């Protein structure tokens with residue numbers, strides 16, 4: 051049995067690394083705060099006798115040996131980076147619950163068949179460096195190291211520069227670390243489990259996600275002396291696109307779409323914006339539906355540009371297709387939750403997760419626990435003491451169940 | 460006769476202070492670049508034997524004595540600060556043409572009846588510190604020094620801090636400098652003179668201008684796992700307001716309205732914006748029309764907030780009512796342009812100018828010259844050599860005509 055109090059204590063302790071006045075965490079990937087939590091993570095794993103290795107893109111792998119040293123490890127893992135105004139649970143719960151599982155195995159001197167591994171993936175949030183799930187994506191061969199290194203944050207700092215600045219460029223080649231299977235515990239970040247009174251979500255897959263960059267080009271001119279009819283104002287065009295994106299998602303059941311960033315140039319009260327740039331985040335469980343919405347947004351953009359007399363481009367910068375999780379891993383999650391007597395339901399993840407990329411290279415599944423009001427990517431994000439403990443307990447049981455099945459061949 | 464070549468030379472020389480790669484100027488008020496051009500201005504005026512005084516908000520007054528030392532000076536003036544991506548003529552022409560007038564009087568050893576003054580007003584653009592025309596506004600008693608000092612730029616630096624950082628806090632109390640009349644030469648910044656083939660605009664007044672700050676409050680949450688129906692997304696609301704502002708101005712002949720700045724919080728691709736802030740610039744020659752549009756925008760905001768499930772406030776932060784210029788000053792401008800044989804027309808200014816505030820405390824008028832394509836607040840802003848010279852010549856003649864009429868009582 052895991053120690054729910056020890057887990058909660060770790061959650062609250064590490065929440066101080068980058069902790070905000072409003073009770074959230076600001077721990078952008080590869081920042082000084084990220085370095086501090088990484089150092090802490092490494093030290094805690096080493097205290098349990100684990101070996102900690104770091105790969106070229108900063109992914110951290112802590113390994114606890116099993117009986118059969120030739121087997122690839124069964125991994126648990128998630129991420130310790132957060133949004134700029136993130137909560138205390140998104141990602142962190144999955145890593146710290148994994149640590150709690152290792153502690154429990156250590157205390158019980160429990161010997162598994164396969165080695166057990168705990169992973170902290172780099173830049174899951176995608177907030178500082180787009181796209182999200184970058185570290186797990188490099189591990190899975192979706193991206194290469196050079197691509198990761200080339201990503202720039204909004205200040206123009208590269209991933210390569212940032213990882214070297216905090217000395218977390220490891221020497222393990224990306225993708226070289228063997229993983230036999232992976233289980234990721236995470237808060238749901240949506241409203242379903244709470245609304246239906248379930249404690250455990252058996253996550254059968256992750257919906258498809260696409261990110262876009264939109265650039266609008268108009269002409270800067272004087273806000274007071276340029277007649278309305280002579281304007282080529284980039285902002286009303288950007289605004290119309292924001293509404294078109296919302297409208298396209300509203301019109302397609304199951305879709306969500308968000309413009310999370312917008313900037314205008316030069317950004318002066320009395321200057322008609324000459325340029326605008328915005329991001330679009332589009333998701334749906336079905337790739338065909340994504341194609342349809344993408345086409346609708348492209349059409350809308352063309353019509354808006356004509357109406358407003360500006361130019362516009364929509365560039366898809368990321369496409370993470372819908373992912374189904376592995377039936378054997380899911381069976382272990384179901385068995386674990388069932389044997390512990392938790393109310394559970396199957397659920398598709400609305401958020402992207404490292405597990406979505408790891409599923410390409412190893413059998414993978416996820417476990418969700420509820421969060422208050424379905425609120426996430428918000429400093430007020432909250433998960434209960436009981437649910438965090440339940441999630442960690444199910445994680446440990448699922449891993450041990452999978453290990454037992456392995457041993458039984 | 461003024462020396463158009465010497466004037467052009469000054470324009471091109473000083474354009475290097477803050478000059479941009481695209482041929483414009485970035486010389487934000489009270490920046491290091493502003494300090495450099497101020498130092499240059501002071502030195503040039505002193506070379507002509509003028510006394511240069513600086514008031515508490517950095518307005519610079521260069522005085523050339525006249526026959527009657529008891530008379531308040533006839534002023535020429537404009538501003539040397541620019542937009543972040545400003546052109547080479549907006550404001551600068553009015554100051555450098557005034558300098559050329561002083562040089563011409565100096566070279567001819569011409570003695571005026573009243574003293575002649577050249578003024579460089581602080582923070583006309585309003586881009587770094589809102590509102591615009593701040594220095595002339597303090598001089599005219601529209602604002603006080605404490606208000607000016609309290610203004611913050613987008614980085615949180617105060618006007619008080621910035622003026623002290625460049626050592627341009629003078630010891631002359633704001634408003635204490637006597638001005639008997641003021642003439643301001645400026646590029647039109649709009650398309651009318653060029654379209655009609657006129658060289659000189661006799662500016663009969665300045666339209667009314669209002670600035671607003673809009674704040675939208677929603678709720679940050681996850682872009683992937685928050686269903687469309689559960690969102691309180693601040694950005695679509697802001698976007699709808701941008702379009703409402705454009706629509707309200709389009710619906711009212713003679714009105715212009717612009718959203719020049721927009722920002723969302725926290726500004727992450729996969730976070731639904733929890734807050735948005737934007738500026739509105741609204742103008743019309745008639746105050747009643749401004750009231751009507753303001754009410755329409757307020758109503759639109761309320762409806763948008765209901766539809767999007769967010770909160771919103773519109774705060775008017777500046778109101779500069781329509782200004783009629785002084786008939787005697789206008790007569791001198793007309794006389795000057797007519798006697799020189801220039802094609803002229805009467806025109807209302809779409810842009811705000813220091814003259815609009817000075818008109819409250821002294822007889823004032825303005826002279827416009829065309830600019831290419833009506834383009835201003837743009838690095839490509841262009842005025843011809845010939846038109847700049849014509850403007851300076853009309854400025855000098857108008858001042859001397861006004862001075863002669865004064866002498867004649």
Ligand SMILES: NC(=O)NCCC(=O)O
Nearest residue numbers: 174175182401402683729
């Ligand atoms: N779990 C999570 O919030 N991941 C960030 C990537 C995304 O879904 O936007």
Ligand SMILES: NC(=O)NCCC(=O)O
Nearest residue numbers: 274320583584591810811
């Ligand atoms: N002339 C000029 O561009 N002034 C700036 C104030 C305004 O926005 O009109």
